[in-house]
Amino acid sequence: MLRYKTWFFLLVLILRGDSASQLRAEVRIEAMPQPLTVVAEGYRVRVDGDGCLSSLQVRDQEFLAANVSVSRGTYFFYLGPLRLNKVEQPSADSITASGDLTKIQYSFADDGMMWKVSNHSNVDVIFFTVFAGNMDGLRGGQGEIVSSPITADVSSLTCYWGDVRLQVDGFTKIWGPWQGPHQVGQVDLKPGESKEIKIRFGKATSEEHRELVKLITLPPDSPLTILSPRSYQVFQRRTIDEGEVLVSGRCGVNVDEFEIRVTGDSKHGPLPDQWISVPTVSAIREFNVRLPIPAGGWYSLDVRAKNDGKVVAEQRVDRFGVGEVFVGAGQSNSTNCGEFKTRQKTGMVSSFGGQHWQIADDPQPGVADSSQGGSFWPAFGDAMYQIYKVPIGVATTGYGGTSVNQWQSDGDLFKWLMTRVHQLGPEGFRALLWHQGESDVQMASDEYYGKLRNVIVASRAKAGWEFPWFVAKASYHNPDKLRFDSVRDAQQRLWNDAVALAGPDTDTLTGDHRDLDGKGIHFSPKGLKAHGEMWAERVGAYLDEVLSKGQ
Numbered sequence: 179m180l181r182y183k184t185w186f187f188l189l190v191l192i193l194r195g196d197s198a199s200q201l202r203a204e205v206r207i208e209a210m211p212q213p214l215t216v217v218a219e220g221y222r223v224r225v226d227g228d229g230c231l232s233s234l235q236v237r238d239q240e241f242l243a244a245n246v247s248v249s250r251g252t253y254f255f256y257l258g259p260l261r262l263n264k265v266e267q268p269s270a271d272s273i274t275a276s277g278d279l280t281k282i283q284y285s286f287a288d289d290g291m292m293w294k295v296s297n298h299s300n301v302d303v304i305f306f307t308v309f310a311g312n313m314d315g316l317r318g319g320q321g322e323i324v325s326s327p328i329t330a331d332v333s334s335l336t337c338y339w340g341d342v343r344l345q346v347d348g349f350t351k352i353w354g355p356w357q358g359p360h361q362v363g364q365v366d367l368k369p370g371e372s373k374e375i376k377i378r379f380g381k382a383t384s385e386e387h388r389e390l391v392k393l394i395t396l397p398p399d400s401p402l403t404i405l406s407p408r409s410y411q412v413f414q415r416r417t418i419d420e421g422e423v424l425v426s427g428r429c430g431v432n433v434d435e436f437e438i439r440v441t442g443d444s445k446h447g448p449l450p451d452q453w454i455s456v457p458t459v460s461a462i463r464e465f466n467v468r469l470p471i472p473a474g475g476w477y478s479l480d481v482r483a484k485n486d487g488k489v490v491a492e493q494r495v496d497r498f499g500v501g502e503v504f505v506g507a508g509q510s511n512s513t514n515c516g517e518f519k520t521r522q523k524t525g526m527v528s529s530f531g532g533q534h535w536q537i538a539d540d541p542q543p544g545v546a547d548s549s550q551g552g553s554f555w556p557a558f559g560d561a562m563y564q565i566y567k568v569p570i571g572v573a574t575t576g577y578g579g580t581s582v583n584q585w586q587s588d589g590d591l592f593k594w595l596m597t598r599v600h601q602l603g604p605e606g607f608r609a610l611l612w613h614q615g616e617s618d619v620q621m622a623s624d625e626y627y628g629k630l631r632n633v634i635v636a637s638r639a640k641a642g643w644e645f646p647w648f649v650a651k652a653s654y655h656n657p658d659k660l661r662f663d664s665v666r667d668a669q670q671r672l673w674n675d676a677v678a679l680a681g682p683d684t685d686t687l688t689g690d691h692r693d694l695d696g697k698g699i700h701f702s703p704k705g706l707k708a709h710g711e712m713w714a715e716r717v718g719a720y721l722d723e724v725l726s727k728g729q
Contacts, residue, residue, distance in 0.1 A: 214265065214273055216286060221379065223291070226250070229262025229275025229282060231293075236379055239339045240310055246357050246424075246468070248604050249308040252293070254280040255604075255642035256303045279303060280367075290378040293348075297367035302639040304364060307346070307375075311359035311405070311426055312464045314338045315390045318352055323386065325393040327354025327361040329532075329597055335363055338390055343382045348375035353600050357424050359405040359466075362600070366640070401430035402483050402491035407498040410528040410535035412571030414503045414606050415473045418725045419445065421500035425456065425479065426466040431490050433483040434458065436465040442499075444474030445567055453482075475499020475569045476526070499526075501568030502721070503607040506555065507585070507595050508614035510578030510699075511652065511684070514541035516552025516706045517693035527559030530573040532598060538572060546577040546594045552703065557710025565718055573598045573607070581617045582629045587636035599641050608721070609646040610637070611681065611713060615653050615669060616699060619662035627668035631677050648716060649673070650681035654688070655699055661685045679720055682712035 213232070216223040224233040230250035234241045244251035254260040254277075262275035262282065272285045279299035285292045297303045315323040319332035328335075335352050336345045349363040356362050365373055382390060404427040407413070415421035425438055437453045449472065456467045463483075471477070476497040483491040506512050519540035528535050531543025538559055541550045559570040575595045577584070585591050599610075618626050634647050651669045653662040666685070672678040689696050691705030701709055 214267070216273070216284075218286070223284075225265065225273050225275065225284060227263070227265060228259075229265055229277065230259075231284065234377075236342050236344060237340070239342060241337060241339070241344055243308045243310050243360055246308060246311075246360060246466075247422075249306070249357075249360075252282075252305070252307045254282075254295070254297075254303055254305050256299075256301060256639075257642070257644060260303075280305075290376065292377070293375040294372060295365060295367065295375065296372040297369060300369045302369070302636075303367045304640065304642050305367060305373075305375075306365075306642075307349075307363040308356070309335075309337060309361040309363070310339075311357075311361075311466055312339075312428065312459070312462055313361070314340065315386075315393050316361055323389045323393065327356070327359065329353040329601075331593070335361070337361070338382055338386065341382050341387065343380035343386065345378045345380065346375060347378075348373060353597060356601060356603050357406075359426055364600075402481060402493040403428050403430075404479065404481055404493050404495050407479060407495055408535050409495055409497050410537060411498045411530075412475075412503050412528055412535070412569045413471075413498070413500045414571075414602075414608060415500050415568065416605070417473075419473055420470055421473060422468045423471045423498070423500065424466075424468055425481075427464065427481060427493070429463040429483045429491055431463070431483070431485070433463050433485050433490060434460050435484040437482050437484065438465075438467075439480045440469070440471060440477050441480070442475055442477035444472035446472060446474075449477070471500050473500045473568045475501065499569030501570055502562060502566065503530075503571040503573070503602065504558075504717070505595075505598055505602070505607050505610045506572060506574040506576060506613075507610060508576045508612050508650075508652075509580045509617055510547075510549070510576070511554075511616070511701065511709070512576035512611070512613040513545040513547055513574060513578055514549035514551045514553050515578050516540070516554070516701045516703070517698070518703050519550075519552045520556045520703060520706050522556035522560050524560045524563045526563045526568075527556060527570045527572070529555070530571060530598070530602070532573075532601060535571070538570075542572070542574045544598065545574050546591055547579075549578055552701070552706050554701070554706045554709035554713065557707045558713045559710075561711045561714035562718065565714070566721070571607075573602065576613075579617060580614065582614065582621075582626060582633065583618075585614075585633050586629065587632065587640070592633065592636070596637065596640050599637065599645075604641070604643045605645075607645070609648055609679070609717065611648045611650075611717070612678070613650045613652050613681070613684065615651075615665040616655065619653050619655070619659075619665050621664065623664045623668045623671075626665055627671050630668065630672065634672075634677055646720070647678040648681040648713075648720075649678040650713075651683040651685055654685045654692075656697060657688065660688060680716060682709070682716050684709055684712065687712075 232244035232251040242251035262277040315338040317336040318328040527538040529538040
């Protein structure tokens with residue numbers, strides 16, 4: 179075992195509340211075999227054999243979530259989490275981990291830690307930090323302390339747990355919630371780029387403590403809160419028969435056990451009506467578990483909290499399921515610009531607007547243009563449900579009248595789209611459906627092809643996984659201008675080059691499929707229904723192939 183001593187004046191002052199001039203913290207790095215463990219007075223860090231920092235405990239409170247979906251706590255991501263198999267200790271106060279694409283150096287100083295993350299590849303790479311889902315409070319930048327995860331383009335995140343204050347500086351942005359209650363910090367790294375992330379430990383001030391008390395005090399009539407799942411939430415199935423559902427929550431009274439029960443009808447029949455005990459963190463009165471659940475729904479979740487064998491609180495969430503989820507983007511015919519609002523008819527289609535899920539009647543939530551008319555999404559969802567008999571979830575992000583220029587990776591619309599992609603998470607949806615082109619009919623075909631290809635490639639790089647894109651053929655303006663080959667040829671070329679999958683040719687929807695008695699560019703109710711069914715036909719052909727392979 180290798181030992182070394184260093185002065186941790188600020189850390190000890192924070193964690194003990196004593197005079198820094200009188201205290202000295204002893205730190206040790208436990209050597210091979212891996213994992214490596216860094217131990218200091220008041221905090222403890224673990225670096226696993228894949229180079230990921232999978233645990234950061236301050237006063238026995240765990241601040242990272244290393245085993246949620248693909249999360250490793252802290253990790254690089256390019257087409258999946260990257261392993262850094264070469265883990266070394268170059269000095270008494272640092273650990274390095276490197277792989278084919280990336281490298282990280284963890285350094286330990288007297289006032290906290292510093293992580294230097296480096297991308298020595300020729301592709302864009304993301305570095306993620308996934309935080310525990312049971313924080314008392316979060317502050318993004320200089321904003322207010324809140325109880326739920328934050329989405330903002332800020333570099334600083336402060337986490338509060340009890341009287342511990344952990345501040346991280348150096349993110350590109352922060353976002354959430356991901357996989358239920360988790361806050362994520364993201365660092366974007368271009369080829370050859372290095373960045374520093376600084377971590378500082380502290381103690382909540384009196385003012386911060388007062389804000390936190392207000393946040394964590396639950397009303398006496400509802401001591402049990404279910405954080406996940408949410409009503410009408412759809413979890414993307416991983417196989418034809420099954421998906422994972424995140425079940426988490428907290429209780430405002432003393433509890434030593436949580437029991438849950440999931441009931442409802444799956445594709446193959448009713449779920450067993452039985453209670454199961456789930457792992458409980460009694461000290462903070464929380465639970466967090468991922469359950470394999472058959473495809474189907476709607477389901478109901480019952481949770482009961484127990485103390486000394488007695489039920490002290492109960493709560494229920496209705497209508498969530500495991501099925502197929504899709505993201506939408508583009509211009510007006512991807513949003514709520516239809517002549518009249520439409521409604522889903524099966525009762526099995528829901529929409530995610532970024533904050534909550536709801537039944538997918540128009541107008542769809544979450545669109546960037548705040549449009550309030552009709553859309554093809556209810557008809558699409560109904561058609562998909564009729565085929566696959568599982569709940570269908572949609573998340574729409576489009577903006578009417580926009581050019582592909584406005585969707586480039588340095589623009590606000592791209593950020594809007596990627597926020598929804600990140601919220602759903604890796605493999606959290608089946609595919610993205612793109613309907614746009616009407617605003618770019620004067621653009622050269624090669625230019626449109628290149629710019630839309632840039633959007634597709636950038637979205638996958640930022641997301642960190644190769645999610646499918648469907649691109650529709652869309653150029654229709656009015657009965658005198660039915661189609662424009664410049665845009666259509668570019669869209670066809672994206673299909674031919676396997677950059678995107680083939681969406682429907684909606685230029686064929688003419689006459690009474692369009693609004694304003696067939697003279698408009700948007701769809702009538704008849705057109706919206708046909709539009710949704712055309713999308714379901716295209717997506718269904720792809721999905722049948724995927725499911726037949728057991729994917």
